[in-house]
Amino acid sequence: KxxxxxxxxxxxxxxxxxxxxxxxxxxxxxxxxxxxxxxxxxxxxxxxxxxxxxxxxxxxxxxxxxxxxxxxxxxxxxxxxxxxxxxxxxxxxxxxxxxxxxxxxxxxxxxxxxxxxxxxxxxxxxxxxxxxxxxxxxxxxxxxxxxxxxxxxxxxxxxxxxxxxxxxxxxxxxxxxxxxxxxxxxxxxxxxxxxxxxxxxxxxxxxxxxxxxxxxxxxxxxxxxxxxxxxxxxxxxxxxxGPQDAVDEMTDAFDERRQVIVNELNQIPGFNCPEPGGAFYTFPNISGTGYKSLDLQEVCLNKAGVALISGTSFGHLGEGYIRFSYANSTENIIEAIRRIKTCL
Known part of the structure; x- marks a missing residue:
């Protein structure tokens, strides 16, 4: 906030x-x-x-x-x-x-x-x-x-x-x-x-x-x-x-979540998630899953109850990728990826 x-x-x-x-x-x-x-x-x-x-x-x-x-x-x-x-x-x-x-x-x-x-x-x-x-x-x-x-x-x-x-x-x-x-x-x-x-x-x-x-x-x-x-x-x-402490604390929290989400995503078969250098998004390559980006988006939403965004929403060169935001709690990130693993 x-x-x-x-x-x-x-x-x-x-x-x-x-x-x-x-x-x-x-x-x-x-x-x-x-x-x-x-x-x-x-x-x-x-x-x-x-x-x-x-x-x-x-x-x-x-x-x-x-x-x-x-x-x-x-x-x-x-x-x-x-x-x-x-x-x-x-x-x-x-x-x-x-x-x-x-x-x-x-x-x-x-x-x-x-x-x-x-x-x-x-x-x-x-x-x-x-x-x-x-x-x-x-x-x-x-x-x-x-x-x-x-x-x-x-x-x-x-x-x-x-x-x-x-x-x-x-x-x-x-x-x-x-x-x-x-x-x-x-x-x-x-x-x-x-x-x-x-x-x-x-x-x-x-x-x-x-x-x-x-x-x-x-x-x-x-x-x-x-x-x-x-x-x-x-x-x-x-x-x-004013004081910038909140900015530093927020970035530190994002960094912790970044490490968690990258590690968790790389444990999903067919996913390859490079470590992002900034912002609060990961953009894993999901081509190894056999899914098109939009299809995987729909599967995750309708079967796992997890909202993520197809890479093609960001342009045609986003095919084969999915965007995750880690502007959420570590607990929710871990739970979301657990659900994705169970439905793939």
Whole structure:
């Protein structure tokens, strides 16, 4: 649940009379807090005027894809990946170009392979690290190879979805695309409060936009949702500026569950579950079971009473995989896998 001091900040904001509209890009105090947080965890200076406060993470991705997407344009996106990427690309009329995530690379991308997908029609490249649905991460060396290669393609902008940036394991570092000055004039960063502070229902996220695009994003916010509700923005300040113990405790708990679920899944005949490097998902390969992904999803739901998601829900390259979330208790995870074993 959301840490108590964040809840109290939201309640206090309501009692203090913060009931009206705010600027469309968010209150200055929150945008300054975001800039300070980026400096603290990413080591990068960001002008608060380039920060756009939005209701959740999806708004930034929708705006970015809407700005660049149109018929005749290509947008590269991770597959398997968060379903909204491909859905919104199709909505704009652009052509979605899948970027394969490799199981043998910890569900990371191959930089040379990604660069080979770019042509004169490419307008946007979407990156999500750590990733949903795989929990995949990518080492700095591979990211820097991609960044170096993008210098040859100055017409391509990058949307870096870093919503899971604080949820990493085994001493992994988060490498933010904001670190690369050569990309700053064509980089959109997506982050927010939902995952880090257990604030999914508060609907609070942010984007960091290039100077050339921030006015367009602001205009879209004005016409789309006016602003994020005021009390939530004050809660967001408390989250960033208050104690971070709850974040560390949550990540430690996820790490314990991660080890349990990987061990348990690898004991199921036909399953092969790599250890995720971040987020709170596992993405086991189930091709050894003989089931198609959607069929196994239905069997687990209807016979075992366990809800999981077919890999194909995250793109056609997810066939042969299933997504599990370990944002649940260890006891429930063990019981769920016991049930799956009995019905296969």
């Amino acid at each position: 959301t840490p108590d001091h964040i809840v109290e900040a939201g309640v206090k904001a309501l009692r203090d009379g913060h009931h009206g509209y705010t600027p469309a890009n968010g209150i200055l105090e929150l945008r300054r807090a975001v800039s300070a947080d980026i400096k603290k965890y990413r080591g990068v200076d960001v002008d608060p005027d380039l920060v756009m406060i939005v209701p959740g993470g999806k708004v930034t991705m929708f705006f970015a894809i809407k700005i660049f997407g149109e018929p005749g344009v290509e947008i590269i996106y991770p597959n398997p990946g968060f379903p909204i990427y491909e859905s919104v690309i199709n909505y704009t009329g652009a052509t979605p170009i899948p970027m394969r995530l490799h199981e043998d690379k910890g569900y990371g991308f191959d930089a040379d392979e990604v660069l080979s997908l770019i042509n004169s029609n490419t307008r946007l490249l979407i990156i999500n690290l750590p990733s949903n649905p795989t929990g995949g991460t990518v080492p700095r060396t591979e990211i820097e190879k991609l960044v170096h290669g993008l210098a040859e393609h100055p017409h391509v902008c990058v949307l870096s979805d870093e919503i899971y940036s604080r949820i990493l394991y085994d001493g992994r570092e988060h490498v933010s695309f904001l670190e690369y000055e050569q990309l700053r004039d064509r980089l959109i960063l997506l982050d927010g409060w939902s995952k880090t502070y257990a604030m999914t229902g508060w609907r609070l996220g942010y984007g960091v936009w290039p100077e050339s695009l921030i006015e367009i994003a602001t205009r879209l916010s004005i016409n789309c949702h006016s602003c994020v509700n005021a009390a939530t923005q004050y809660a967001g300040i408390a989250a960033l500026e």
